[in-house]
Amino acid sequence: MRWATTTTNAFEGDADRRWFTVPETGVYVVAGSVSVKSGPVQAAGDGVIIYLYRRVGSGAVSVATVREIAQQSYDVQIVSTAAIVHLTAGDLIGTGIYLEAGSPSTSFAVQSSEWESVFGAWMVAPVPSFAAPPTAFVPAGEWRDGEQITPALMKERITDPIRALYNPPRVSVVRPLPYSAASAQAVRVGWSRAGFEESGGWSLSRDGTTITAPATGVYLVASTLATQRDGPEGPFGSYQVQLLRNGSLVSLRQRQNTRTTYPTGISGTDVVFLNKGDSLSSVFLGTGTGLTWQGFDVDPRIERWNGLAAVMLAPAATGMKG
Structure with missing residues (x-):
């Protein structure tokens, strides 16, 4: 364009x-x-x-x-x-x-x-790779009247906190595991370890369905998921992708797919607060009588139709309210 x-x-x-x-x-x-x-x-x-x-x-x-x-x-x-x-x-x-x-x-x-x-x-x-080691967050501390300003103190109060902000924890998965579901059957989407990149200590569950945050903060989460519908054509087929935190719904997006054997997709971003140890997962749910739904994927080195990624925006946050 x-x-x-x-x-x-x-x-x-x-x-x-x-x-x-x-x-x-x-x-x-x-x-x-x-x-x-x-x-x-x-x-x-x-x-x-x-x-x-x-x-x-x-x-x-x-x-x-x-x-x-x-x-x-x-x-x-x-x-x-x-x-x-x-x-x-x-x-x-x-x-x-x-x-x-x-x-x-x-x-x-x-x-x-x-x-x-x-x-x-x-x-x-500004890091050399997605998986480059992060910098641990250090609170800036408070300046006190009469305090002697030294190079070491400047590093502690300014340089170290800024380095952490420029090198936050982050995670990305790009290869969904195959799935197939009938209409009205919710499926938690699994992700392949082959497409798993992280920095900071994120973990991907054994079945690939959850990623666990290594540190507390506010995160930007971006997700894209493609699906293919099988069954008769018509305007009665819709599907939704849900983002879950610790198994509870955070956001939901829904689209229609009216064509058989035809892949479509949903994309979205969310700002989410995560505590250390909180998990993120995606759930797919299709609707419509007589339809089945299955994952759609191609080699992400050619075209990337799927992905779930997150990056920390605010490491000092203790909640969305503060």
């Missing part, structure tokens, strides 16, 4: 404003959304895909991919996704949109008014 206007700090855009150069190596939050308007759509709907791309050299791979189905003719629909990923200085990032219109019309248009479609990224940790 080409962007009409850009506002950047350190990022550099190319002449077409399609690709933006990552200025420093580190962990970033990358997010994008696009607003599209359809013409007449197929009876079972048409697909709209958004990609968040990372380009190294001449090759580009997606760090997040979401497909939704546009069902209402001549209607506007917003598709969005976000990811927490490690990027290297000099990488290029961008976003793409694929409009999958078929019979009876190929009429699909991206809405171009300000804020109808957006793309952005911001660094949360």
